[in-house]
Amino acid sequence: MILDQIEAFDRLVKSELPSRPAQLFGKACVLGGSIAGLLAARVLSDHAREVVVVESDEVNVKGRPRAGVPQDRQGHGLLPGGGAQIERWLPGITKEAESLGAxxxxxxxxxxxxxxxxxxxxxxxxxxxGSRPFLESRIRERVLALPNVSTVAARATGFEYRDEAVCAVRYATSGTGKESVMATDFVVDAMGRSSRLSEWVERDGYDRPRLERVxxxxxxxxxxxxxxxxxxxxxxxxxxxxxxxxxxxxxxxxxxxxxxxxxxxxxxxxxxxxxxxxxxxxxxxxxxxxxxxxxxxxxxxxxxxxxxxxxxxDSRRRVFAGCSHYPARLISVGDAVASYSPVYGQGITSAALHGSCLSQYLTSGPDLTTAAGAFFALQEVVVDAAWAVSAGGDAAMMDEITGAEVPEDIQRQRWGMQQIAQATLTDETVSRAFTEVAYMLAHPSVLGDPSLIERAVAVNRGT
Ligand SMILES: Cc1cc2nc3c(=O)[nH]c(=O)nc-3n(C[C@H](O)[C@H](O)[C@H](O)COP(=O)(O)OP(=O)(O)OC[C@H]3O[C@@H](n4cnc5c(N)ncnc54)[C@H](O)[C@@H]3O)c2cc1C
Missing domain, CATH: 3.30.9.40 (D-Amino Acid Oxidase; Chain A, domain 2)
Structure with missing residues (x-):
């Protein structure tokens, strides 16, 4: 099981652009035009004649904070795992960003x-x-330059359905508040941590994804x-x-x-x-x-x-895999799925990997008449991997601060991690394994390898 997860994670990290992507949709719709939504739009542009991004904020106003992204002026780092994904989807973006001062x-x-x-x-x-607004603006410029991607300045308010699948998005236009309905063949929720999707699907008679908080x-x-x-x-x-x-x-x-x-x-x-x-x-x-x-x-x-x-x-994640009655042609990406403890810098990278999950799903000949179970399973590999590092690290930190009692098996795991963390100070092999996981280039289970822990213990003992 863990080996399957490591393999699936590795495949996502190393995946290539689809060579001959099949056009599956006339119109696909992305709700939320921040980093996760823009990357999803890039992926969908290979599979839809037209991609429409619905975004409620006025974006790209230099110096003005984004109401829909209240964290956007805080320190953000782009992990190399995410940098590589974004470069793959938008080739040349790294050089372009550097030429503009990144x-x-x-x-x-x-x-x-x-x-x-x-x-x-x-x-x-x-x-x-680069700052988060800078990185977002670079991604936006590249994605909106694609001939089949456009934006609508509006607040999404809900869905309409046909044959147990989402077939339209309801929205209120920014400024006028005029309510409209847009027919669509596929919907991506990228509305961030405060996405209202769970309420909408529950109101419409579907299962509400389970919310976990730490x-x-x-x-x-x-x-x-x-x-x-x-x-x-x-x-x-x-x-x-x-x-x-x-x-x-x-x-x-x-x-x-x-x-x-x-x-x-x-x-x-x-x-x-x-x-x-x-x-x-x-x-x-x-x-x-x-x-x-x-x-x-x-x-x-x-x-x-x-x-x-x-x-x-808190850190939050929504678990879709357990929903037995869920609309077809509807997925979520980015912070709408998991908003991790920010100090581990995983959010953008996770969102970029969700884009790669979407690409793998759409190129696998999916059954679009049922809920996107194969997508959710793949996405869970990414979320589990990131969550293990950040929620696990935070729990250890909080337990140390509060002096909480810790079960023996968790104590053993933490002891192994402490050995590894200490050995990173002197040993390049251990440090490489540790940073590749922290950078989301490798699955965290590789740090549980007994030979790596033995090496760390030996390094720390000086033997
Ligand atoms: C303090 C802090 C520090 C962080 N540091 C890092 C870091 O160092 N590295 C890192 O990778 N990540 C970091 N993150 C996470 C990172 O900010 C997010 O993962 C990243 O912004 C991608 O999020 P997103 O696109 O899913 O959602 P968001 O960026 O939150 O965007 C959601 C979008 O949806 C729009 N929207 C919402 N509702 C609607 C609606 N009804 N209709 C239309 N549009 C709507 C919003 O206006 C917004 O544009 C940090 C987070 C915090 C809180």
């Missing part, structure tokens, strides 16, 4: 610190860095600073610092620094539970001064965007 950090210029110690070199993958209580603070043009080519441009709760720095347990567009540094500090991440610039800079030196350097320049905070109470 920074591609090769492995020598990335650092991960654990309690102040730098991890040994891990994955060979480069990281593309309390996280995460507090983010993000600010931007001027990045000197004298920055040397070999200097670090990306750093992540993790701090054990017992050693937390003014409550901060995670910090991240990324060089982004417009010669800026993006700096993010995160605190769990009652601890707010620094909200005054004085406290922000003071906490950065106690993290590895790149944090002080990045915050030493002029402030280009002041501190913005964000609180997320």
């Amino acid at each position: 920074v591609l950090a090769d492995p020598e210029r990335q650092a991960i610190y654990v309690d102040g110690y730098r991890q040994a070199r891990g994955s060979d993958a480069a990281i593309l860095m 309390r996280t209580g995460i507090n983010y603070a993000t600010a931007h600073f001027e990045r000197s043009v004298n920055h040397r080519a070999e200097d670090l441009v990306s750093a992540l610092a993790r701090v054990s709760p017992s050693l937390s720095i003014d409550g901060v347990t995670v910090g991240a620094v990324n060089a982004i567009e417009d010669n800026q540094w993006l700096v993010m500090l995160m605190a769990y539970g009652e601890n707010g991440a620094a909200t005054s610039m004085e406290n922000f800079r003071s906490a950065c001064g106690k993290l590895p030196p790149i944090f002080a350097k990045a915050t030493s320049g002029a402030v280009t965007r002041d501190i913005l905070t964000y609180h997320q109470a």
Whole structure:
């Protein structure tokens, strides 16, 4: 079972663009035109004569936050697993983004610190860095340039059905509120964490997907600073610092620094539970001064965007696989399916992999008269993999903070992970395995391999 999951995950990570995609639909409709929706639209453009993206926000207004994406001004990193998926669907986007000021950090210029110690070199993958609005705008430009993709500025409000399949989307046009119905052959819900899809299908007599929540209580603070043009080519441009709760720095347990567009540094500090991440610039800079030196350097320049905070109470996932009565021709992607603990940076990558799940589903000759069970099963492989890393990591952190009692089997697993985490500081083989999982290039089960844990134990003992 686990081997099947590893194989399915690997196939998604390495999959190619469909060579001769079959046109299955006249019109496909994507609800939500953020990152997950745009990537789904790209995939659907291979299989539909026309793809319409329905988005309620006014998008691409430079400097104005998005109401529908309240997290968009917070620190976002694109994991290499997601970067590779997006590059595959939109070839050349990495170079284009770089030419517009994004920074591609090769492995020598990335650092991960654990309690102040730098991890040994891990994955060979480069990281593309830009703010979230910048990355979204690059993806939007490329997807909307496709001749068969268009947008409608409107708020989706529900569905109509024929023969147990969705056959139309109801929507209210932005500005006028005029209500209309759009006939469609396939629908993708990409309406984010607060998607109303569950309520709509339940209201219409179908099963409601089960919602799972894990309390996280995460507090983010993000600010931007001027990045000197004298920055040397070999200097670090990306750093992540993790701090054990017992050693937390003014409550901060995670910090991240990324060089982004417009010669800026993006700096993010995160605190769990009652601890707010620094909200005054004085406290922000003071906490950065106690993290590895790149944090002080990045915050030493002029402030280009002041501190913005964000609180997320829980991680959530919706489980579709258990629905026995669900409409055909309807799927969900991105945060509408799973919104993980943000510090693991998995959301965009997971959304991109959902796009690849959709492509595999549509190229497999699916039975479109029944619910998309094969798609949901594949998507669950991606969500389970990401969830195991982030929800598992957060639960360990919260248990340490609250001193909760932990069952023996979980204690054993955590002991193995601690051995691996410690060995990443000195051993490149362990560090590579660990970062490939963190970057969503490999399935997390590879870290349960007894030979890897034995190696980590031996490294840590110095034997
Ligand atoms: C604090 C924070 C930090 C994060 N950091 C990272 C990170 O470092 N790396 C990473 O990969 N991910 C990160 N994430 C997750 C990331 O933001 C999301 O995974 C990513 O934005 C993709 O989400 P999405 O497209 O599914 O949904 P969203 O970006 O939330 O977009 C949903 C869209 O649907 C639209 N919409 C909603 N309702 C309707 C409707 N009825 N009709 C029409 N349109 C509608 C909205 O306007 C919006 O455009 C972070 C999240 C948070 C909260």
